[in-house]
Amino acid sequence: MIQIHPLPAIGDVQPGDDLARMLADAVHAAGITPVTSDVLAVTQKIVSKAEGRFVDLDTVTPGSRARELADVTRKDPRLVELVLAESQNVVRAVPHVLITRHRSGHVMANAGIDRSNIGPGGGERALLLPVDADASAARLREALAAIWPEPPAVLITDSFGRPWRYGVTCVAIGASGMPSLVDRRGDIDRDGRTLEVTQIALGDMIATAAGLATGEGAESVPAALVRGLEWAVADNPASALVRPLEEDLFQ
Structure with missing residues (x-):
């Protein structure tokens, strides 16, 4: 039976925090001893916070392309400049919507840049995705291996919209x-x-299941442990989920 255990006892993550220790403490607080077939699903937001991926918008000078897209999308041109810096290319720009192909290959709104639930002083700050979410997941798991002899798998999740369907769902980015x-x-x-x-x-699939526990608003549950899964194939990173550009049928 698959079980999803929310991990609310983490608190507000700050740049430089020992996120692996915070996650381990939250797992212990939930009364769980992890095993290797468990998956620790961690929201991108707290990973980015711990890695200090904040940008002060007052330090951003938008270029001509950003100002042009800001007029089209009706978005802050400073935010648009950050989106362009984080992206390979723009997929779609219409009022209130800016879809890009992030440099990691993920196609997403605003290059995954977020301004919600990023803590005090968030009004003029933005939070970027991890530089390499697969590497972030590997570092977290390595740190957890120093705490538990058999650490769980680590999955970094984010919320994506989907073409032709309303609503967001969670996906694995690391x-x-x-x-x-x-x-x-x-x-x-x-x-x-x-x-x-x-x-x-x-x-x-696991990211979305964990999202039922972590939520999308003010739930303050930034991670969940998923138990009861089985697999019999080799590990591969979240980048394996990204369809190569040459296979994009909708260009």
Whole structure:
């Protein structure tokens, strides 16, 4: 049976905090002893906070392209400048919407830059994604291995909108100790047919399940431990979930 354990006992994360220790303390406070088949799902926001990914908007000087897109999208041109700096290219710009391909390959609104729930003084600050979320997950898991002999897998999650559907859902942007993508092509279904295209976005599935516990607003639950999962394939990072640009059918 799959279980989702919310971990609210973390508190407000600040730049330079020992996030692995804070997460371990929250797991202990929940009365849980993790095992290797557990997945510790951690929201991107607290990872970025611990890594000091804040930018003071007053220090940002928008260029001509940012000012042009700000007029189209009706967004703060300083924010648009940050979005461009974090992005490979702009996918779509319309009033109130700016979709880009982040330098990590993820296609997302505002390059994942956030101004909500980032703590005191957040009004003129913005919070960027981790520089490399897979590397962040690996560092967290390595630090947790010093606390527990068998550390859980670590999944860094974020909220994405989806084309052609309302609402956001959680996805994996960083992972360590688990397969983010499970390739079932070549397996046989129950009728004896060979699976030809089936690949399972396991990281995204777990991220969304954990999102039921962490929430999207003022819940103050920045992490959850997911238990009861099984996999029998090699680990791969969350970057394995990113479809290569040459396979983009909607360019």
